[in-house]
Amino acid sequence: MLVACIQMEPVIGDKQANVARSLSLIADAAERGAELVVLPELANTGYVFRDKQEATALSELVPGGETTATWSDIARRCRISIVAGIAERDGDVLFNSAVVIGPDGYAGRFRKVHLWGDEKKVFDAGDLGFPVFQMPFGKMAVAICYDGWFPETYRAAAFQGADILCIPTNWVPMPGQPADRQAMANTLVMAGAHSNNMFIACADRVGVERGQPFEGQSLIVDRRGWPIAGPASREREEILIAEIDIRPGSRRGVGADNDVLQDRRPDVYAGIVPCSIAQPG
Amino acid sequence: MLVACIQMEPVIGDKQANVARSLSLIADAAERGAELVVLPELANTGYVFRDKQEATALSELVPGGETTATWSDIARRCRISIVAGIAERDGDVLFNSAVVIGPDGYAGRFRKVHLWGDEKKVFDAGDLGFPVFQMPFGKMAVAICYDGWFPETYRAAAFQGADILCIPTNWVPMPGQPADRQAMANTLVMAGAHSNNMFIACADRVGVERGQPFEGQSLIVDRRGWPIAGPASREREEILIAEIDIRPGSRRGVGADNDVLQDRRPDVYAGIVPCSIAQPG
Numbered sequence A, B: 001m002l003v004a005c006i007q008m009e010p011v012i013g014d015k016q017a018n019v020a021r022s023l024s025l026i027a028d029a030a031e032r033g034a035e036l037v038v039l040p041e042l043a044n045t046g047y048v049f050r051d052k053q054e055a056t057a058l059s060e061l062v063p064g065g066e067t068t069a070t071w072s073d074i075a076r077r078c079r080i081s082i083v084a085g086i087a088e089r090d091g092d093v094l095f096n097s098a099v100v101i102g103p104d105g106y107a108g109r110f111r112k113v114h115l116w117g118d119e120k121k122v123f124d125a126g127d128l129g130f131p132v133f134q135m136p137f138g139k140m141a142v143a144i145c146y147d148g149w150f151p152e153t154y155r156a157a158a159f160q161g162a163d164i165l166c167i168p169t170n171w172v173p174m175p176g177q178p179a180d181r182q183a184m185a186n187t188l189v190m191a192g193a194h195s196n197n198m199f200i201a202c203a204d205r206v207g208v209e210r211g212q213p214f215e216g217q218s219l220i221v222d223r224r225g226w227p228i229a230g231p232a233s234r235e236r237e238e239i240l241i242a243e244i245d246i247r248p249g250s251r252r253g254v255g256a257d258n259d260v261l262q263d264r265r266p267d268v269y270a271g272i273v274p275c276s277i278a279q280p281g
Helices: A015-031 A052-058 A066-078 A117-121 A145-149 A151-159 A184-194 A266-272 B015-031 B052-058 B066-078 B117-121 B145-149 B151-159 B184-194 B266-272
Strands: A002-007 A034-038 A081-090 A093-102 A105-111 A132-135 A138-142 A164-168 A199-203 A219-221 A227-229 A238-243 B002-007 B034-038 B081-090 B093-102 B105-111 B132-135 B138-142 B164-168 B199-203 B219-221 B227-229 B238-243
Touching: A002 A015, A002 A199, A002 A219, A015 A034, A015 A066, A015 A238, A034 A164, A034 A199, A052 A081, A052 A093, A066 A081, A066 A093, A066 A105, A081 A105, A081 A138, A081 A164, A093 A132, A093 A138, A105 A132, A145 A151, A145 A164, A145 A184, A151 A164, A151 A184, A151 B151, A151 B266, A164 A184, A184 A199, A184 A219, A184 B184, A219 A238, A227 A238, A266 B151, B002 B015, B002 B199, B002 B219, B015 B034, B015 B066, B015 B238, B034 B164, B034 B199, B052 B081, B052 B093, B066 B081, B066 B093, B066 B105, B081 B105, B081 B138, B081 B164, B093 B132, B093 B138, B105 B132, B145 B151, B145 B164, B145 B184, B151 B164, B151 B184, B164 B184, B184 B199, B184 B219, B219 B238, B227 B238
Parallel strands: A002 A034, A034 A081, A138 A164, A164 A199, B002 B034, B034 B081, B138 B164, B164 B199
Antiparallel strands: A002 A238, A081 A093, A093 A105, A132 A138, A199 A219, A219 A227, B002 B238, B081 B093, B093 B105, B132 B138, B199 B219, B219 B227
16 A cells, blocks of 8 residues: 655644645645555644644644544545644643544544643643554554654554554754754654554654744655655655555564564563563553 | 774684784773773674584683683773673573673673574573663663664663663664665664663674674764764774763753653553553662
8 A cells, every 4th residue: 555645834824725735735645546645743733833822723623623624525535544733622722633534534533642842832742642543454553743752652553553653743953963964753763663563654844934944854664664755855845655565464573583572571671660661462 | 981882803703812802902992092892792702603502612601701801801901891792601591691891890791681583592581681880980781782672671771870871782684674774773773862862882793704794883872862983884893982971960851841751651651551661760
């Protein structure tokens, strides 16, 4: 099957234009055969909110809001799945969420677990854990941006049997990052895939918003962590497409006698880290 | 302080030559100001044993064996610390170990926790967990080669307060690895450092032994995961030296408001992975 990551440049506050642009890019990806399309974090609203008030005005119910309905429409029409970042409102609380949509419509949501920088002034931290979604093509988990800095994110997905992890993201440069270096986020994702035998598809945004530059370099990696599409450019909107094989039985160990998930030593970890990482469920 | 990683080419079975070569390289590193010198995995024996009998004949008590005594001598003379791979014998059992030596002699040992490939026919898996050593310069943890494939290794070191993780290694090419690509091990180490705010110093071997090629590409990375020495070549013996700052108070978060160790969400992990990763001890 083909997976697409859409690297785009949302404009803060212009939801109508952002959703319209996303529809055009989704249609393009679907036409090229993608069965799963990943959009960036906060794809319909932009990222750098002035305050919670501005974010609240742009937020929507998930499901029930207009953007989820619009994305569900195109998913149904094209018979595809979509994972896309959205500002979610739930009562007075906002979440930095990703909506999961299948060919038959709304399938669930993920709420960003680890908040970055000023996000804490706007959003509550995710309270739904790391759900795994049974999609038409297989088991899929979702994480958003800074969630990928935590090896527990990849472990949570892998232990629950996810074949692919989708990461809508708005990667920003890390302090002290050498200018000529590939984004550290790319490295984290490659390592997460390799150590968990899992495909990972990251859709980042580009552009500069209210002084905040973004990294681009969207990336799709295979179960070994090697790039199979991207990294994309640092500054242009583009669509990455890669073929992935997640059919049952396609999974192979990292060596003839070694499998990174089976070779774990929970007995040892438990002796060192209090209540350590246990066996996969 | 300066850390050195010695990339060398041990010869299988020729302990005398290997130790002599290591002494010359250690002296060189010490002369260049290194306070801590890391040697590869199984630096005194070579790696590809024909069988357990051959490995047993080459193994030594730790401490008590000749190689540990020789390395302790040079450490005392040069007032340095050494972490070096060694085949350890303990009764009838063999371990793929690293001996830890300070300026005053033997300081402890680490036994490889995750065994790779045919190692299982020769060695028992490590039964000492991931000890953290209080060295003159700070807290240090040790891992060997395939241990670095497991995020739990880095977490165990970080949770116990290690400022630096030393990795004696004999990296081999991964199946499916594109020939022009930097070793996946480099990626795993960069990610491990970044997600745990910890220096990592890897000393790999080079050469081909009984048909098994090794990767070289020894590497020292800073707390952000960026290389500060290396990656070394794929085929030549060489010494990497880098300056690291592990003085108390030198540790900084990954962003103005973010620290990768403090930002963990054990409450969430515990809800997903049975008996999940808990708070640092």
